[in-house]
Every structure is written in C-alpha cells, then in structure tokens.
Amino acid sequence: MIVKIKTDKTNPSNKKTQMLCTLIFEKSNEPLGLGKFNSKINALVKQSLKEIKGKVGDLSIIQTLGEIPAQKILIAGLGPKNKITLDVLRRVSGIVAQKARSIRLVEFSIIVPENFPIDVKSMVSAIVEGTTLSMYSFNKYKKEKNEKSPNLSILISKPNVVQDIISKSQIISDAVIFTKSIANLPPNDCSPTDLAGYAKAIARKNKLTCKVFSKKELKEKKFGGIIAVGKGSINEPKLIVLEHYKGKRNDKPIVIVGKAVTFDTGGISLKQSEKMDEMKFDKCGGCTVLGIMKAVSELKLPLNVIGIIPSVENMLGRESYRPGDIVRLYSGKTTEILNTDAEGRLILADALSFGEKKYSPRVIIDFATLTGACIVALGNNVAGLVSNNKKLASDIKNSSERTSEEVWQLPLNDDYMDMIKSNVADMKNIGKGRAAGTITAAAFLANAIGNTPWVHIDIAGTAWTQDATKNKSYNQRGATGFGVRLLLDYLNTLKN
Numbered sequence: 078m079i080v081k082i083k084t085d086k087t088n089p090s091n092k093k094t095q096m097l098c099t100l101i102f103e104k105s106n107e108p109l110g111l112g113k114f115n116s117k118i119n120a121l122v123k124q125s126l127k128e129i130k131g132k133v134g135d136l137s138i139i140q141t142l143g144e145i146p147a148q149k150i151l152i153a154g155l156g157p158k159n160k161i162t163l164d165v166l167r168r169v170s171g172i173v174a175q176k177a178r179s180i181r182l183v184e185f186s187i188i189v190p191e192n193f194p195i196d197v198k199s200m201v202s203a204i205v206e207g208t209t210l211s212m213y214s215f216n217k218y219k220k221e222k223n224e225k226s227p228n229l230s231i232l233i234s235k236p237n238v239v240q241d242i243i244s245k246s247q248i249i250s251d252a253v254i255f256t257k258s259i260a261n262l263p264p265n266d267c268s269p270t271d272l273a274g275y276a277k278a279i280a281r282k283n284k285l286t287c288k289v290f291s292k293k294e295l296k297e298k299k300f301g302g303i304i305a306v307g308k309g310s311i312n313e314p315k316l317i318v319l320e321h322y323k324g325k326r327n328d329k330p331i332v333i334v335g336k337a338v339t340f341d342t343g344g345i346s347l348k349q350s351e352k353m354d355e356m357k358f359d360k361c362g363g364c365t366v367l368g369i370m371k372a373v374s375e376l377k378l379p380l381n382v383i384g385i386i387p388s389v390e391n392m393l394g395r396e397s398y399r400p401g402d403i404v405r406l407y408s409g410k411t412t413e414i415l416n417t418d419a420e421g422r423l424i425l426a427d428a429l430s431f432g433e434k435k436y437s438p439r440v441i442i443d444f445a446t447l448t449g450a451c452i453v454a455l456g457n458n459v460a461g462l463v464s465n466n467k468k469l470a471s472d473i474k475n476s477s478e479r480t481s482e483e484v485w486q487l488p489l490n491d492d493y494m495d496m497i498k499s500n501v502a503d504m505k506n507i508g509k510g511r512a513a514g515t516i517t518a519a520a521f522l523a524n525a526i527g528n529t530p531w532v533h534i535d536i537a538g539t540a541w542t543q544d545a546t547k548n549k550s551y552n553q554r555g556a557t558g559f560g561v562r563l564l565l566d567y568l569n570t571l572k573n
C-alpha cells in the first residue's frame with residue numbers, strides 16, 4: 078500500500094497534524110467542515126479566501142504558527158458546486174497528496190464535511206483513489222525515486238460507516254497501480270513469458286489458479302491465431318488463464334479477456350518508426366485483466382471470474398506470418414491475412430472462442446488496444462465500446478459513469494460483418510480501407526463467439542497518456558490502468 082490511510086473523528090480544530098486540508102467550492106467563502114478557530118486564524122482563513130478563486134485544483138496554504146494544533150491549513154478548490162463529480166474529487170485529492178509529498182510531509186489530514194452533494198461513501202472512495210493513485214509514477218529504471226508518500230487521516234464524524242469502503246478502495250487502487258507498473262515495463266523486460274511470470278506470482282499470493290499454455294500446447298490445441306502472430310519472435314507466445322471460483326458451484330463465470338502484445342512492430346506490414354516505442358503499451362488490455370484478477374481475489378468477490386490473456390510479440394523474422402497467409406483460428410474458421418499489423422484481433426479471437434467453449438460464461442468482456450481508428454473517432458479520453466447485447470452494454474455504461482472511465486458505444490450490424498468477408502477464406506483480417514476501423518475489428522471478434530453476451534472495449538486511446546490526454550493528478554505519464562476500476566465496479570453490481 079503506497080499510502081497508509083486511517084480515519085479519525087477528532088474535531089478539525091483539535092487535530093494535531095502537519096497539514097489540515099479543507100475543500101471549497103468556487104465562489105464560496107465557506108471552507109467545508111473547517112469550523113471556527115481563534116480570531117487570528119479566522120482572519121488568516123478569510124484573507125486567503127480572497128486570494129483563491131476555488132477553481133479545480135487551486136491551493137492556498139496558511140501557516141498557523143502554533144495558534145492551533147494543525148501546523149498548516151490547506152484550502153483546496155473543487156470548482157463550481159453544480160459541476161462537482163467524483164472525478165473532480167479524485168483529481169483534487171491527488172493534487173492535495175502531491176502537494177503534501179512535495180513539501181515532504183510525513184502525514185496530512187483531509188476533512189470530510191457533513192453536508193456534501195455526494196454521498197459520504199462515494200466521497201471517501203474518491204479521496205482514497207485520488208490520493209493513492211497520484212502517488213505512483215513509473216520510476217523503476219531511475220536512480221532518483223519519489224519522496225516517500227505521506228500518510229493520510231480522513232477526518233469524519235462517523236468513521237465506522239466508511240471503514241469497509243476504505244479497505245475496498247485501497248485494494249482497487251493497488252490493483253490499478255499494479256496494472257500500470259506492469260504495463261509501463263519496457264518490451265525488453267516484459268516478454269509473454271515474463272507476463273506469465275507476473276500472473277503466476279499473483280496467483281500464488283492470492284490463491285487463484287493459474288494455467289499458462291506453452292507454444293507447444295497452443296499448437297496442439299489449434300490456437301492458430303496466437304501461433305501465427307507469435308511465430309516471428311524468439312519470445313514464445315503464451316496463453317495465460319487465471320481462475321477465481323468463489324461463487325456458487327453452478328454459477329456461470331464471467332470471462333474477461335485482454336490483448337497482451339508485449340511489442341507490436343506491425344510484423345511484415347511494418348509500422349512507421351514514429352512513436353513505435355509506444356507499442357510496448359500494446360499489452361495494456363492483458364495488464365488490465367491481471368489487475369482485475371488481483372483485486373477480485375483480494376476482495377474475495379463471491380463470483381466465478383476467469384481472466385484470459387493471449388500474449389505474443391509481433392515481430393519480423395524468418396518465421397513471421399505474412400500478408401496472403403490463410404490461418405485457421407481456434408474457432409475452426411479461416412482468415413485471410415491482409416495486414417500483419419492487424420494482429421490483436423487474431424489472438425483475441427482465439428482467446429474469446431476458447432473462453433466461450435471452455436467456460437460457457439454468462440458474459441464475456443474484452444479489453445484491447447486494438448485500433449488507431451478508435452483514437453481518430455473518440456480521442457484519448459473515451460474508450461470505444463462494441464457489443465452484441467443491450468443489457469450488458471448498458472450495465473457497463475453505468476459502471477463507466479460511476480468510475481469516470483468513459484466509454485462510447487459504436488454500432489455493429491451485418492453490413493459491418495460483411496466488410497470483413499474474404500474471397501478466399503471465411504474472413505479477412507482488415508476491412509475496406511480506413512472505413513470504420515474500430516467496428517470492423519470488433520466484427521472480426523464477433524465472429525469468434527456465438528450467443529454469449531459480449532462487450533468489447535477498445536482502449537487504444539485511453540490505456541496510456543497520449544497527445545490529447547486530459548491532465549489528471551491520478552494519472553502520471555505512461556499507462557493509466559484504464560478499465561480496472563470500471564470492471565471492478567461492474568463485478569461489484571453482480572455479487573448481490
């Protein structure tokens with residue numbers, strides 16, 4: 078746990094702390110929950126309220142010089158009251174924690190006020206997520222590390238009500254950080270074998286079952302897509318399966334699939350060199366699944382949940398698959414290869430078919446950095462969603478709203494399915510030109526499954542910070558862990 082968090086019902090005016098943080102809405106002169114102090118401090122608070130406008134992330138620090146037990150008061154702006162959201166709270170909490178760390182505090186306190194427009198449990202979970210996630214940045218390979226993160230006291234009148242939500246939010250935040258830290262690894266330190274090693278490690282620690290299929294087994298079991306894409310690299314492909322059985326014996330499981338291309342050169346259809354380094358993030362879907370499974374087991378969710386991660390490195394080599402090849406997928410369907418850079422759908426198709434056949438799941442959800450077209454369509458702050466089932470799509474959209482991990486649904490109908498028909502095989506692996514690239518990719522995936530309710534989430538634009546990514550304190554440069562909080566929220570709705 079990167080931030081130690083406890084609750085405290087001490088009145089803010091009596092709280093001994095290095096920094097007492099109070100939140101404030103824009104154009105208000107009432108720091109929330111702060112209460113009154115002696116006249117000196119009251120005057121200082123009043124003075125600093127004149128100086129800050131209370132816009133999102135505005136900060137003002139008051140030195141209290143021994144007048145009260147708190148050494149400093151920090152006033153933090155939330156923006157206008159009618160625009161307050163959980164994500165604003167997450168971002169502001171992150172900014173506050175980063176401020177505390179930058180002035181080398183050992184601990185600080187945040188006041189949770191009585192009358193806030195958002196319910197207290199959601200508010201506390203946003204504070205935990207914001208403070209915890211903002212303390213992570215990718216510095217594994219740097220000599221200079223971050224300062225130690227300060228501890229947090231949450232000042233609240235009824236601590237018992239939020240104890241449970243704090244520990245849950247801590248598990249979820251740790252899972253997001255875990256996902257980011259694997260997703261950020263460079264491709265020379267994260268092969269499919271390395272990724273399988275991380276999966277085995279969480280399985281051991283958290284009592285999940287983990288099965289890793291070797292190249293030999295994948296060949297024998299006819300995972301034609303994974304084998305084709307994986308052939309060009311000396312780093313052998315793997316299929317990683319994590320199982321969590323804590324639901325009723327006969328409950329159908331939820332299957333979650335994630336694309337993990339540890340590096341995507343494009344293969345023979347080689348990518349341009351500009352930004353090719355970012356293709357280390359082509360494993361983000363798989364890393365999201367790892368984080369979800371870690372949290373699912375730590376939260377002991379009373380559900381059956383299966384994580385499936387097809388992992389390959391898409392390289393050029395004398396054994397690479399080629400444009401023109403015809404490949405038989407796990408489903409038995411054949412596909413013509415017209416572009417070796419459209420590799421994600423091939424490995425995902427195998428994993429989806431396997432997941433449906435082996436587990437007869439109630440739903441299947443996949444995460445993949447699948448198409449550049451998704452960035453063109455939706456930018457860097459909204460993921461693409463394609464589904465064959467209205468109810469499931471709507472459930473996922475509800476979780477998306479609660480977690481501020483935004484999605485937008487794109488259509489899928491037979492016309493799109495027709496766009497990937499081939500003259501020489503059952504399918505081809507790209508559509509017609511650049512038209513509807515995200516949807517034709519999803520249409521390819523839809524061919525891999527039967528009637529199981531399915532949602533596909535294209536995280537090409539949101540899995541790591543890119544040109545147009547909105548600045549958020551809780552997402553430092555690099556992988557964002559997009560999808561972990563979203564899916565854990567969805568799973569949480571299923572457990573009742």
Ligand code: BES
Nearest residue numbers: 359416418419446447448449450507537
């Ligand atoms: N991993 C890429 C998609 C991608 C590109 C994600 C850039 C994030 C940023 C994927 O394997 C790919 O290369 N897709 C091709 C498909 C095309 C050949 C039909 C693409 O999007 O260009």
Ligand code: ZN
Nearest residue numbers: 341418419420
């Ligand atoms: Zn590619």
Ligand code: ZN
Nearest residue numbers: 338341359421
């Ligand atoms: Zn790719």
